[in-house]
Amino acid sequence: MEETELLRATGLEVGYGGEPVCAPVTLTVAAGTAVALVGPNGAGKSTVLQTMVGLLPPLAGSVSFAGRPVDEREAHFRRAVAGVLDDDAFFPSLTGEEHLLLTARGHGVVGAEQVVADQLAAFGLTERAGALPSQLSSGQRRRLALAGVLVRPARLLVLDEPERRLDTAMRRSLADRLAALVDAGVAVLFASHDPAFIGALADRVLVIGDDECPVVAPGDALAALQEG
Amino acid sequence: MLAAAPLATRAGDEWSGAAVRRFTRRATAARADTSWLTRAGDLLSGLTSAGVAVALCGGTVARLREQIAARPAADSAVLPGSLTAAAVALALAAALVALLARLGPVSATPAAAAWWLSLPAGRRGLLRGELRRVALLAGATAAAVGVPVALTLARTLTGVLVGVGAGALLAVAAVGALVLRQAAGRTRRVPAVAGVVTVAALAGPAAVGCLLAGAGGRLSAGGPGTVPEPVGLVLVGLLAVVAVLGLGLADRRLDRLPAGALRASGETVQYATASVLSLDTRELGRALRTAVRRPRRRRSWGWVHRPWQAVVAGDLAVLGRSPVRWGQLLAGGALPVLAARTEGLAELPALVAVAVVLGWGSAAVALGEPSRRAAAAPAADRSLPMAASEVVRVRVLVPVVVLAVVCGLSALLVGQGTGVPLGWLALGAAAAPAWAGAAVRAGYRPDLDWSGPVLSSPMGAVPVGVSATLVRGPDVGVLGTAPVALALLLGTVPPVLVAVQLGWSVALAAFAVLTAQPPD
Incomplete structure (x- = not known):
């Protein structure tokens, strides 16, 4: 399958108040590939992800999606890019199922109710579909947030530590499902601390550091992760 | 088998922003335990309370007018009341603009940012309701704050209504203008500029008043209070056009608001709203505080050799x-001076004393910042080889020194023309320990106690435990200002009063420090 470049960051400096949090990032993410971001806590992985999807302005450099500068205010960008960057924000009066229906219908998904039901089942939330967020456990809310990006069409998924608060079986299931999506042509960019998750999904790994942010093969990154 | 994959879903008709809002509203309403009847009752109750407040305010202003008219004019009162009222109105307007800019003015709750702003629906449709809510709230706030100002400036009911209406429409127009700046990503400096305007609006007339009093001059009455009613009505009409135009332009730019900034503002709004609803003024201050400025140069703290x-x-x-x-200190010092130089206020020592309490209290709040931060995050203090009580004692030093300057100069200028400048200077400086103690006591106060008994009052139930906590800090400051109030009443400063002020103030500071409650 020919790789179509979706996301490109060139000399991208990210940070707050004019202060970069890590070395500049240069990276391309093609359709049908998965790139993992690794680095210690506080290295800047989340800041890089948020900047790449336009939630934070870059300090320097550029980031483009499908050949156009990233601008999350444009509807075409929001149609194509789905993300879970902050997973604990829910409308207190909407049930889990209603959150997913809102997303699916908002994106014009045909057969939204069936798609939502399928995702609820896949994430083991069918029994809790009518519960309010305050009635869900932390792990259930996490699964609901992840389901939110899978009930809608997307060309690129951007996930910040998707394995967080999931049990081992659910992590494995999620990795398998994301890998299947990658095979179907979706691009996935994710930050993770879990070597098994990275090993199951990533084609390449971006190592976030203070001095440089190299892109390496998963095997090299996993070896470094397991040593460190 | 895979559940629905992103690429496998077929695209149909996307929902508009209005449809998304409607879905969320209906789902929320389905679980709400409030009926239309309850809401109507709440509205009626709110309107009744507002009417009672306006009547009380009007009655107080009318009574004050009578008292002021019955007193001989003070020589040192050289500024017309209308000018001071206009200055206070400007300061309040600038403060409102700063607040609106700090809160967005348009914002999105974290939930809305996550579940609405990721949809392809246009943000104009999603955020239109929020824009209307903010504009309505800003207009209502400006109208409420404008009532006492309008009552002071205007002599007729029409005049008062024109003044209140103009204030409300200006606020709505300001919301429109701020949203235009927000869409351009240019609201960062607005709070700072508005802060400068607030300080200038209070300190400027105060300085002019002192110079005029020193030169034996006087400004004649005139200005806003003398605007003829037809002109006022035309002005309100024009402001209405500007407000509608501003909101219309703002509405067209809602699509350009970035999700990251909307969410950040939404988090601030949530924090501030929770603080207001729980009556926690200290948390409200934390919610609205601006970040500490990054230092231009690195400090080595070479003079620091001991923990204190x-x-x-x-x-x-x-x-x-x-x-x-710094602006808060300047404004706090200027407010009593402005009152003392204003016709109609200077004649009533009680009003000047109220201005002293408000101004010096504001300065104390500014100097309580380190205590508030330390109470919220005590890790740094705990790392020092000092007992927590000792840290609290040391923490009163900076406020004492700074307030001695602020209160001393403020009192010196308040007492201008009474013939004992050094006495006023000493009296003000002697009040500093009490306000410094107030700053530390308020910063280290315990969390609000909602478990205490509830006292029934004409304005509703008053939670006694909460009230007792909220007054921790200001109570010491107000008590410590009693000798200053006495001097204002006497119109001079007997030497013994300075000694009394100092002793009283130090005793209150000691009490404040000893009863401050650093976190365990």
């Missing part, structure tokens, strides 16, 4: 890097 010096150095760093606090 580290506390002082930290406090100086917090204050030195918070320009908003």
